[in-house]
Amino acid sequence: MSVSDVHQRRRPKKKPLSIHDAAQAGDVKSLQSKLEEDTGLINSRNPIMTETPLHRAAASNEVDAVKFLLEWQGPEKVELETKNMYGETPLHLAAKNGCTEAMKLLLQHGAYIEARANNGMTPLHLAVWYSVRADTVAPVEALLEYDVNVSAKDNEAQTPLGHMPKSPSNDKLRSLLQAQLDKQQSNKGHSMIAALEAALQPIVGLEHLKLQLRRWAKGTLLNEKRRALGLHVPKRQPPHMCFLGNPGTGKTMVARILARLLHSMGVLTTDKVVEVQRTDLVGEFVGHTGPRTRTKIQEAEGGILFVDEAYRLMPVQSGSDKDYGVEALEEIMSVMDSGKLVVIFAGYTEPMQRLFGANQGFQRRVTRFFHFDDFSTKEIAQIVYMKLAEQTESSLIYGFKLADTCCEDALAKLLENLTTEKQRQQLNGGLVWPLLVNAREHLDERLDLDCCDPNDLVTITMQDLEAGLQLLPP
Structure with a gap:
């Protein structure tokens, strides 16, 4: 046996190129060969990172490979929104690595521009992160062309602008993002104000309430702008209210309109209104009232708990035995500082005023009083x-x-x-x-x-x- 034969035997065999390696290298010919053998490989995941071939091609800006995978006509199509172990889509990886051409291809084929990674970051967060370090605005510009949301917040409540260090070298990037933010805020503001005015139109009278809602809408929009700029401002607490007036003056109708408005402004997570009276909250025996009231509170969570004829929850005579209605009131007050719902107490003016005068907890928690006058x-x-x-x-x-x-x-x-x-x-x-x-x-x-x-x-x-x-x- 010759020396060359010995070396030939000892030389390790070359490891076959995986489909992920082929995608990362931009080897379209190998990609095609492997997919013709097994079309199911197109969305296969590699070990540890659990990434697909599209992840690898996008992360390397191998445009030909990305285009080939996106346009593959086999029985199984490429999945655009598959996430790796960090919750990142192919668009996330392209943005993170500044792969602008790959990003454009993914967006043209419908990649979800607002996708969230496990840390809550969108592709724009990652594109800004890359652009700051590479001194380029190209990846961010590619996303701005698709009207990406500049106000999106990650799990640390930071917007893309909030992550940017304050440095003159970032002025161009900051100006781009600020211009997009101003445009989006303006469009959203006009849309919200138009929806607000349309919702207020059916309300007869109640000019003070309408004025208060207009103030809330404007303040909410300004707060969103402050947060998008990275400013730390407190979140508005839901405004607990009292509706005072005779029956038939529109208190329940206004509560429903209010729920829709506060939901559209982001103050409430739902637009539901749970209407309750004493009989819905108060049990006949010891131990019944607490669970019954808590059930209604949970039902209203995220929306409005509308307590009609709330004065009926107080004892008729002071000094009488403990009334179960007081227990219901205490349960309701215990959640009013949580920010999970809005509570509206409603009823005739005089008995409601006595109720609030007798309870300091109400005086502190209920900050908005609206008088519903009799209709002319x-x-x-x-x-x-x-x-x-x-x-x-x-x-x-x-x-x-x-x-x-x-x-x-x-x-x-x-x-x-x-x-x-x-x-x-x-x-x-x-x-x-x-x-x-x-x-x-x-x-x-x-x-x-x-x-x-x-x-x-x-x-x-x-x-x-x-x-x-x-x-x-x-």
Whole structure:
């Protein structure tokens, strides 16, 4: 045996190139060969890092390999959002390594630009991190072209801007991000204000409440801008409130609108409203009230707990035996500082004022008081029109309309003449529904069975409304 034969035998065999190595090296020919043998390899994960071939190609900026994998026409397609052991997608790795061309290809094929790694970072966080160290803005510019969210926060509550060191060398990058932030904040602000005004439109009166909500919306937008700039400002606590007024003045309706608004502003995590009264919270025996109240609190978490006739939770006479309603109040107060929900206490003005005067805990926790005045006849007439416009097909008055002679002024005058002040105070907006149902029934009674005029069949007249008012309770 010759010396060359001995060396030939001792030479270690060359390890076959894995599909991950081929992707990292940009070896498209090897990629194609391996996928033709086994198409399932396209999303295979390597040991330890659990990365796919697309991860490796993107991290190395091997554009041809990235393009080949993205356009592979085999029975199994490449997965764009697969995450490695750190929760990073291929777009994360391309951003982290400043692989701008690979990033553009991934984005063109629909990669999720707001994907989150295990530490909460988005591709923009990582692109900023790279750009600061490499003194380039190219990776960030690639993401900005797709309107990436500059306000996104990682698990440390830091935005991409918040991670940037304050240095003159970063001025260009900071200006780019700031311009995008200003644009997004402006668009979001206009959208939120428009939604706010649309939601406030159905609320009759209550100008003080509307003003307060407008202030909240503006303050929320400014706080978001402060945080996006890396400024540390306290999070707004949910505003616990008290709605004071007679029944039918719109307290429950406003609570529902409020839930939607606070949810859209990010103050609440949901827009649900859980309505409760004493009977929903207070048990008949010792040990029943606490669990029952806590169940309702948990149900309302993230939204609004609306406690109607809240004064009924206090003992009728001071010095009497402990009332279970007090236990319910204490349970509610115990969670009001948690920031997990908004509590609205509602009821008649005088007994509610006594309730708050007798409990210092309420005085500290409830910071917003809104008085719901009785509706004027003009406002009740407005509500009649609003009620008709919002009916669904299941409503008894769906498809019906008021005659042209039933203008708001004429209807207000009719209400003034045919209802008493006591009726209006006790019912307020609550008289609208029975009025319309009664009027519709009078229309049926008034019409001849041979009537064939489509307009007459669905038109409520002043005569029908007058008859409807006369049927209201005294």
